[in-house]
Amino acid sequence: MREGLYTRELFAEAAKEAFDQCPNLNPKRDAQALFVGMMSDSYEHQAHVAPLFLDWIGLTPKPAFRTEGACASSSVALRSAIFAIASGMYDVVLVGGVEKMTHVSTTGVTEILAMASDFPFEQWHGISFPGIFGMMAVDHMHRYGTTEEQLAKVAVKNHEHGILNPKAHFQKLITIDDVLTSRPVAWPLKLYDCCPRSDGASCIVLTSPEVARNFTDTPVNIIGTGHAQDTLSLFDREVFSTMKVAKIASEQAYKQAGVGPGDIDVAELHDCFTIAEIMAYEDLGFCDKGKGGKLIDDGVTHLGGKLPTNTSGGLKAKGHPVGATGTAQACEIYLQLTNQAGRRQVAGAEVGLTENLGGSASTGIVHVYERGD
């Protein structure tokens, strides 16, 4: 959190850091376009942010694109940028996301986030996202015997990872008991099952494979992209405890990448609520359906386990400035695959994955990455 800053300033700081990863890149000369994800113009009474941010990073009059897909806004930007580069239109673009939320009251933030659910069928009746994910958790507990302790373990793990990330919002260990005794928000979800509201921005430089080595010695290749949608509202779904979008998007991304879930060395998953990480384990194929609770019990997804997830701290501890989250996940995988993740480095990580959700898993976007050297 940076008091008194505007989103444009947060964004410019992230852009500079991304450009700094490419020592031979001159942004004014080389960057050809900007793709930026942001969820809502309501936080700062500011729409039309594409030309605004572009100007604040000195790239006017180049073309700039803003995308919105709720909490997956910058993953939508990333996919749009991939298409733009694959089309041959551009060779070098900046992709990022931003959201500034903490200057708005808690109820104000809840109301703005609720815009990502259906107005007449959900919002109007007073349900907000903790309630929506609470219903998913209840369904998961009922069908598969998942426990509140297992949900709590996701939060505990991600706080353990977060203290290893200097940029994480929370720099604090918590215990299972802390989670279980924290204030109920939407049963079975307690306060510490929920990600915080955060301010933040993230950016990556995306290039065609041909020119990447002109700008850096440590490129990372995006080798698979997948994207699916589900109904905006839960009432329209057969089950609440399976995220169809994560299944479909990961199948697309694995197929394009020529890898399977067993090939992933490190993953950033969309843990907006602890249940979402449990479901992601299953829907991405890291374990069988219903066995997500066991996966966290077994320590598989802790640093040091076979498949560390959310080494950044995840949305839970790193924070969830919603528009920034998608490319922030990509940043973490980039750092991991280029051996720059410091105290949270996964040794020898070669293949990484990001899974980013929008709303009640109405949008799901998965990318697979491979170190480029």
Add this chain to the structure above:
Amino acid sequence: MREGLYTRELFAEAAKEAFDQCPNLNPKRDAQALFVGMMSDSYEHQAHVAPLFLDWIGLTPKPAFRTEGACASSSVALRSAIFAIASGMYDVVLVGGVEKMTHVSTTGVTEILAMASDFPFEQWHGISFPGIFGMMAVDHMHRYGTTEEQLAKVAVKNHEHGILNPKAHFQKLITIDDVLTSRPVAWPLKLYDCCPRSDGASCIVLTSPEVARNFTDTPVNIIGTGHAQDTLSLFDREVFSTMKVAKIASEQAYKQAGVGPGDIDVAELHDCFTIAEIMAYEDLGFCDKGKGGKLIDDGVTHLGGKLPTNTSGGLKAKGHPVGATGTAQACEIYLQLTNQAGRRQVAGAEVGLTENLGGSASTGIVHVYERGD
């Protein structure tokens, strides 16, 4: 205006009409993705509209992308869709835009639209878009001798065209005197120099050139696309009366299309205020700088003139549901180039152009189209 409808319903209606233009297309089987532009989630307290609209047109779980570029939102969607198709990722996609504004009060709409200008440097001081374009008009009058009568003629022409378009918001002729004596909004702009607030949606089916003829006998090819940005605020610009984005974007689009301004048979221009159409004439190269007033005096841009502009009625008479405007311009050019424009048909039109602005010409997007047979 359709009382009581939600944006999803407006959008679905436009989608159906677009699909109906392709008799051999089965949307569920053939359409692979949706790209939709919408300016603000504030009108209906509804963000995350990509999966929502997708679901209402029966295309879940295919990928859906929402773009925002103020009044150019659906032109940003169109460019993103062009890249997606040119990349080889998709062959058939739906591109559209929507905005529903009339259920919100006039001051509410003004405040939401103002979000497309800079919050600390413009909005905060109370300026809204009529004031911004009023300053542009003053600069143009001062530099080039443009008159209030010439501005008024743009409105009169576009109302004349609008009564020939059954879908135009206004179905009413107005006189120069009506414009000149209408209530001042931001001098020299009077009420009839300003486009109305409107509800509406528009969609087109976009395909790769290779498959277009599988679905229709009357394809139209997009042969040039251009896109540029300027500062969000006027205070940062050297002159107010030239729209750099229109100059740069049109140069890009002409070059890619291999045509010049003299080759355009019909154009849809962004006449949010009458001065914007006058400046567009000049900045797109239809006449020399400063001669836009003379072009309207000479009747060149009327139906029957050498270069009819805004045959749809333009934003002034057809209406300006902001997110819908970009693809609505494309729809009008499609109808003109396929000889479906009815009483406003430009005989023998072969090459068309659209120019769509966001904000105070902070975003400018130009497309050039050619009939496909």
